Amino acid sequence: MKLTVLGYYGGYPTPLAGTTGFLLTAGDYHLLLDCGSGVLKVLEQYLDPLRLDAAILTHYHHDHIADVGVLQYYWQLRQGERQEPELPIYGHTEDPLNFASLTWAGATEGRSYDPEATLNLGPLTITFQRTIHPVPTFAxxxxDDRGKVLVFTADTRYFPELADFARDADLLITDTNFDHTKTGKLWHMTAAQSGKLAEQAGAKRVLLSHLPQQIDHQQLLKEATEQVTGRPIVCAQTGMSFEI
Ligand SMILES: [Zn+2]
Ligand SMILES: [Zn+2]
Incomplete structure (x- = not known):
């Protein structure tokens, strides 16, 4: 499968890049993974959004769902061109109002995922891990059908069970929002925690995402790299892609 970064900031976009969103392609199946601010316009550079087979959301913070509304309009206004009647958007149901907003009549259909169960989408098999974050969130x-593994931590503070969940991932995407100077209660990981998680999990490659706007990303890369032995780590950039 192939992963393309569509947006990678936490919180809010900058003039140069948007917030969280990834395109995951397996064969001819196209899945949008989170849909943050600025994600739709970047997606349009890589894939006609009408060719998406589904979207799936980790949680309902704005930096992960800001472009859901315009994606719904895209599907509504390009009605004549689409092959599928509606785009399925998968989300959890622990926040009923936000879940209900995933359905836009005639354009998109909200579908629930059960975090305790396995979800099969085309050639992809998805399992979930509840994270530690102020709202219900699922890693x-x-x-894929070749046994390749992508793990996305979604938004979370560090906790040891994440390493079991991410075990032997071919690519691990981590929520990396702080450097070593951050103290107090955390709702995201520091760069060092991302590196530690990758090392504990035995992840083959690591992508640092959910990056901050006001910390040098090279500094984050350095702090994460200090925690690992021989695992390639990169900071996310728009358009970066990975063959998994
Ligand atoms: Zn976030
Ligand atoms: Zn969040």
Whole structure:
């Protein structure tokens, strides 16, 4: 499968890049993973949004769902051109109002995922891990039909069970929002925690995402790299892609 970074900031976009969103392609199946601010316009550079087979959301913070509304309008206004009647958007149901907003009549259909169960989407098999974050949030482990594994931590503070969930991932995407100077209660990981998680999990490659606007990303890369032995780590950039 192939992962393309569509947006990678936490919180809010900058003039140069948007917030969280990834395009995951497996064969001819196209899944949008989170849909943050600025994600739709970047997606349009890589894939006609009408060719998406589904979207899936880790949680309902704005930096992960800001472009859901315009994606719905895209599907509504380009009605004549689409092959599928509606785009399925998968989300959890622990926040009923936000879940209900995933349905836009005639354009998109909200579908629930059960975090305790396995979700099969095309050639992809997805399992979930509840994270530690101010609102219900689910990390995802996505396995394709060749057995390749992508793990996305979603938004979370560090906790040891994440390493089991991310075990032997071919690519691990981590929520990396702080450097070593951050103290107090955390709702995201520091760069060092991302590196530690990758090392504990035995992840083959690591992508640092959910990056901050006001910390040098090279500094984050350095702090994460200090925690690992021989695992390639990169900071996310728009358009960066990975063959998994
Ligand atoms: Zn976020
Ligand atoms: Zn969040």
């Amino acid at each position: 995802m482990r996505i396995v």
